[in-house]
Amino acid sequence: MTLLETTPTETLSVAMRQGSMAEHTEAENAGFTSQLLEGKINELGYLHYLEALRTVYGALEKVGRTLLEDPLVGTLHDLRLERAAAIDADLAYWSQRAGVELGHTSAAATAYAERIEAAAANPLHYVAHHYTRYLGDLSGGLAIGRVLGRTYEVAPEAPGLAFYEFAEIEKPKVYKDGYRAALDALPLDAAQRETVVAEVKVAFGHNQALFEELGQSLAAYQR
């Protein structure tokens, strides 16, 4: 018997989650993230974080739209998920509230966006980037939005935290179940699945690098 025949089959969605568990814990514990959730990051810090995310989602959604007809990506990318317009609305709010012009650059965000842009030629990689951001946004992201609402005293649906609102997705839990089912239905062989899981780790690594970069300015971001 080959190894493949004796290994119990793990679905792709489970492999992606299991494969990034350690990285996920690291992201939750990053200095910038934990300070953000403890309410210790000021408007400038949040603005810079959002600007970095805008670079990332710009790439994610540009490539997602070019791959809408791709047999793998086409079953996952959904315009209702897109965040760039929500981030733009939030950026206008936070730039005004922080009293700072937009235009902060981030080497980590640029590197992350470049990796996503390269995935235009590699749909398996794109699937990994798609999962890492959007399933995260639909999971912990929603709780993070509520914490930030309390920290910054932004009422639900008031301008400022649109990034965390998926107006067109009524039931995130149901949506996530459907998303995982779509992942599990992708016609991939073992090597292709490994490629996807490995790229999820790369995607988490880019998020970590982003937090580390923000972490270097914690003194300027103290609230």
Ligand code: HEM
């Ligand atoms: C601020 C720190 C974070 C917190 C508190 C957090 C919290 C959570 C929680 C509670 C879940 C599970 C939700 C559920 O069971 O449905 C989750 C899932 C997830 N998070 Fe995070 N998260 C954080 C950061 C991140 C980051 C930086 C990423 C990557 C960009 C990320 C990506 C994901 C993904 C992909 C899932 C879905 C896992 C799966 O079910 O396959 N998270 N997060």
